[in-house]
Amino acid sequence: MRILVVEDESKMADYLRKALTESGYAVEIALDGLDGQHLAQESEFDLIILDVMLPGLDGWQLLQIIRRKWQTPVLFLTARDSVDDRVKGLELGADDYLVKPFSYAELLARVRTLLRRGPPREVEHFVAGDLSLDLLRRRVTRNGERLTLTNKEFSLLHLLLSREGEVLSRSLIASQIWQMNFDSDTNVVDVAIRRLRAKVDDPYSLKLIHTVRGIGYMLEVQS
Amino acid sequence: MFALVSTPLLGSIGFYLYQSLQREIAWRDDQALLGRLERMQALISDSDSIEQLRSRPKLYENMLGNRENLLWIVDDTGKVLIEINPVGMTLPKLPTAPHARLVDAHSAASVRLAWQDVMQGDRGLTLIAGKLLSERDQMLAAYRLKLWVAMSVGALLAFVLGWWVSRRGLRPVRMLAKRAAGIDVQHLHLRLDEFNDLNELQVLSKALNQMLARLEDGFTQLSRFSEDLAHEMRTPLSNLMGHTQQNLRYSRSIEDYQNLLVSNQEEYERLARMIDSMLFLARTEHSHASVNYESISLHDLVEQLCEYFEGVAQERDVKLINQADGELWADPVLIRRALANLLSNALRYGAPAAEVVINSLAAEDRIEVSVHNQGQPISVEHLPRLFERFYRCDPSRNQPDDSGGLGLAIVRSIMQLHGGQVTVDSSQLGTNFRLVFPIRNA
Numbered sequence: 086m087r088i089l090v091v092e093d094e095s096k097m098a099d100y101l102r103k104a105l106t107e108s109g110y111a112v113e114i115a116l117d118g119l120d121g122q123h124l125a126q127e128s129e130f131d132l133i134i135l136d137v138m139l140p141g142l143d144g145w146q147l148l149q150i151i152r153r154k155w156q157t158p159v160l161f162l163t164a165r166d167s168v169d170d171r172v173k174g175l176e177l178g179a180d181d182y183l184v185k186p187f188s189y190a191e192l193l194a195r196v197r198t199l200l201r202r203g204p205p206r207e208v209e210h211f212v213a214g215d216l217s218l219d220l221l222r223r224r225v226t227r228n229g230e231r232l233t234l235t236n237k238e239f240s241l242l243h244l245l246l247s248r249e250g251e252v253l254s255r256s257l258i259a260s261q262i263w264q265m266n267f268d269s270d271t272n273v274v275d276v277a278i279r280r281l282r283a284k285v286d287d288p289y290s291l292k293l294i295h296t297v298r299g300i301g302y303m304l305e306v307q308s
Numbered sequence: 309m310f311a312l313v314s315t316p317l318l319g320s321i322g323f324y325l326y327q328s329l330q331r332e333i334a335w336r337d338d339q340a341l342l343g344r345l346e347r348m349q350a351l352i353s354d355s356d357s358i359e360q361l362r363s364r365p366k367l368y369e370n371m372l373g374n375r376e377n378l379l380w381i382v383d384d385t386g387k388v389l390i391e392i393n394p395v396g397m398t399l400p401k402l403p404t405a406p407h408a409r410l411v412d413a414h415s416a417a418s419v420r421l422a423w424q425d426v427m428q429g430d431r432g433l434t435l436i437a438g439k440l441l442s443e444r445d446q447m448l449a450a451y452r453l454k455l456w457v458a459m460s461v462g463a464l465l466a467f468v469l470g471w472w473v474s475r476r477g478l479r480p481v482r483m484l485a486k487r488a489a490g491i492d493v494q495h496l497h498l499r500l501d502e503f504n505d506l507n508e509l510q511v512l513s514k515a516l517n518q519m520l521a522r523l524e525d526g527f528t529q530l531s532r533f534s535e536d537l538a539h540e541m542r543t544p545l546s547n548l549m550g551h552t553q554q555n556l557r558y559s560r561s562i563e564d565y566q567n568l569l570v571s572n573q574e575e576y577e578r579l580a581r582m583i584d585s586m587l588f589l590a591r592t593e594h595s596h597a598s599v600n601y602e603s604i605s606l607h608d609l610v611e612q613l614c615e616y617f618e619g620v621a622q623e624r625d626v627k628l629i630n631q632a633d634g635e636l637w638a639d640p641v642l643i644r645r646a647l648a649n650l651l652s653n654a655l656r657y658g659a660p661a662a663e664v665v666i667n668s669l670a671a672e673d674r675i676e677v678s679v680h681n682q683g684q685p686i687s688v689e690h691l692p693r694l695f696e697r698f699y700r701c702d703p704s705r706n707q708p709d710d711s712g713g714l715g716l717a718i719v720r721s722i723m724q725l726h727g728g729q730v731t732v733d734s735s736q737l738g739t740n741f742r743l744v745f746p747i748r749n750a
Binding site (some may be wrong): 166168171186235259263264265266267272273276277279280298300 | 431566570573575584587598617619620623
């Protein structure tokens with residue numbers, strides 16, 4: 086998967102290149118709008134990450150040029166999160182936006198979503214190690230034993246399983262499970278994870294739910 | 309300005325007076341001429357013949373009295389029987405007139421003539437009386453001149469007096485302007501003088517002073533806020549710099565570096581949250597911030613929040629009790645945020661192993677939602693300032709999960725956006741925050 090990053094701030098560009106390369110993507114960097122236009126026209130990319138404020142040719146203009154010929158997904162980055170800016174980007178044909186400062190987990194989640202072509206598969210049955218979750222029957226078993234979870238614990242486990250191997254930030258979890266779309270600074274998510282672990286992980290030797298320090302939580306089978 | 313207005317006014321008054329005087333004089337002259345004709349007619353019918361009249365010239369000369377007056381008696385053959393004509397004017401041709409008629413004639417001098425045809429026995433006579441207009445013209449010219457002089461002097465006086473009066477009258481305004489010019493950002497505490505004797509200015513200066521007081525308040529708040537902001541950002545920044553520099557001084561184990569990065573990350577998140585909250589406040593304080601009103605079921609909304617805080621509450625052995633019900637017309641996203649801030653505070657400062665009660669009350673003109681906790685009462689002196697940004701009851705307290713002192717400020721902004729308010733009271737029984745929503749009459 087090839088990603089073009091058009092970003093004039095070199096530290097941000099460097100960070101994006103490292104983060105995306107580590108996650109297994111091939112990354113090309115353009116440090117201004119004209120370079121970006123040149124690169125975009127020269128070769129094919131699976132995703133373009135576009136900063137709005139660029140010297141030479143700004144993000145909006147570049148987006149318009151790209152949209153004239155290609156349907157490559159575009160994720161734009163902006164430090165101004167006014168509603169007008171977001172609407173403008175989406176109207177010009179951007180597929181998604183991220184407001185700076187954004188978290189690492191958030192970036193990777195958006196990139197994955199945009200690269201996953203088509204709607205996400207509706208999975209009804211999840212398995213990770215000896216843990217299985219049946220969405221329709223709302224049953225969770227571990228090592229063959231039935232676990233009793235509350236509604237929110239079930240939703241949380243479902244979220245972690247559906248994004249297996251992906252680090253989920255606290256704010257993403259809060260917004261997905263409780264529709265708390267603002268940064269609530271209580272440790273609600275930590276408590277919820279702790280309680281889920283008490284039921285899902287604590288009695289077993291193989292731990293599935295992992296804390297990624299400074300980033301968030303992840304469910305993964307690690308040997 | 310005053311002179312500009314008064315000059316045309318004086319001019320038109322003068323013109324009107326002149327016109328009416330002229331008309332009046334002309335009318336009186338005409339009446340005199342006609343009267344003279346009548347008297348001549350009477351004289352003729354008294355006297356037996358014109359000859360008799362001609363032999364008594366003194367009679368009518370005296371009657372006429374001066375050089376201004378003219379008189380002719382002409383018979384129907386055109387022969388002039390009597391002529392008094394000191395200016396030697398030729399007799400004008402006149403149409404026959406059984407009744408007295410008047411005309412302006414211009415020959416050597418302008419003259420006003422009145423004439424009438426009368427019968428004396430079998431003889432037709434034409435009586436003509438005239439008056440030279442030179443005297444009248446002279447008089448009117450003198451009058452015109454006087455009028456011009458009076459008007460010029462009047463205009464000049466109007467100008468000077470107007471200037472003086474307006475200057476004198478506007479002196480308080482100039483003082484006000486001078487005073488106002490002296491007020492700038494450094495001198496916002498200054499106030500304008502109150503003019504107690506001038507009613508209009510008193511109202512104006514009072515209104516301006518009130519405006520200044522509001523500006524000063526706003527400005528003080530803004531500058532204190534900027535100071536607080538700088539201070540609030542300094543603390544996490546100095547943590548970041550200190551820790552990072554201390555770690556860079558010597559080589560450390562990988563674990564130390566990881567710990568440093570995690571600690572840094574926490575500070576970054578704190579800063580990011582603070583900036584988010586600041587932006588949120590900045591936007592909600594613009595009155596044009598959008599509020600998406602919806603009908604909200606209070607019980608469901610509070611239930612959702614209780615679920616969210618359930619885990620934290622249970623860890624502190626606090627019971628969340630949802631007694632809210634009814635419908636509320638408000639922005640669900642904003643209200644959820646306001647209530648979440650109140651609940652988070654209630655849990656943080658409430659006594660452990662106690663209750664937090666969320667209640668609602670529907671009155672005729674308002675809906676109240678209250679969050680009550682049982683904890684240490686907040687001292688009275690803190691209550692009014694609780695909703696200010698960055699205000700902390702205990703300046704040294706800076707708990708790790710602190711909202712950065714903006715939580716209640718956000719609640720207040722959200723309530724202001726809804727046209728409502730947030731109030732607090734605190735006693736030994738606990739602390740009660742109340743969100744008051746006015747009911748709009750649809």
